[in-house]
Amino acid sequence: MNYILLVLSVLIGSLLVFIIKPSNKIVRLLLAFSGAYLLSVTVLHLLPEVYTINSNHKSIGIFILIGILLQSVLESFSKGAEHGHIHIHTDGKKFPALLFxxxxxxxFSEGLPIHNSDSNLLWAIVVHKIPIAIVLTTFLINTKYTKKTVFGFLFFFGLMSPLGVLxxxxxxxxxxxxxxxxALIIGVFLHISTIILFESSENHKFNLQKFTAILLGILLTIFTL
Structure with a gap:
C-alpha cells in the first residue's frame, strides 16, 4: 500500500497539470498546506519518536543538523525543486542531470524512515509530493524536452520514494x-517545510488564504495523531 500511494502522489500531481492546469495561486496554497502538514508531522510525531527510541540525544541532534546541511547541498543542485520553486533556466537541449x-x-531519502513510522509520515510525504509533482511537471512541459524525456523523468522520480521504503x-x-x-530525514524535512512556508509569503504580508492553508495543515496533523 505504501508503494502505491507514493507512486500515485506523483501521478496525481502530473495528471492535474495535464487535465486542469492549476493556477500559481492554487499551487502556492497547496504548497503552504503541504509544508505545514510536513512540519507538523515532523515536530509532533517524528521528533518525539526518535528521541524516545534513541537515548543518545546529542547524537540524534547532530544527525538532524547534518540532515539540514545535506538538504542545503542537494538544493544547490536541484535549484529549489523540492520545495516547489525551480530556479533554473534551460534551452531544452541539455538535460539538467544535477536536477534529476x-x-x-x-x-529516495524520504522513503527510508517510512517502515519505522505509522501512516502519518506516509501521508505527509504523499501530500508533499503532489504539489511538487505539479511544479516539476509544469517545468518539464514548458521546456523543449521530448515527451519521452518528460515521462521518463517523472517515471523514475515516482519510483524513488517506493525504492527508499524497500x-x-x-x-x-x-x-x-x-x-x-x-533523525537525518527529520533535518531534511525541517529544512524543506520551513522554506516552503517562508517562500509562500509575498512581501512578508499577511495572507488569509495562505494562513488558512497552513492552519488546516497543522490541525489535520493534530487531529490525526
Missing part, C-alpha cells in the same frame, strides 16, 4: 541505524 539526480536522491525495510544497515536515519 538531486531530486531522485531527495525522493531499501529502508530490507537492508540491514538501514534497520540497524533506523533512529539515526530518521
Amino acid at each position: 539526480v538531486s531530486l531522485c536522491l531527495h525522493a 531499501v529502508g525495510d530490507k537492508i540491514p544497515f538501514f534497520t540497524t541505524y533506523g533512529s539515526e536515519i530518521t
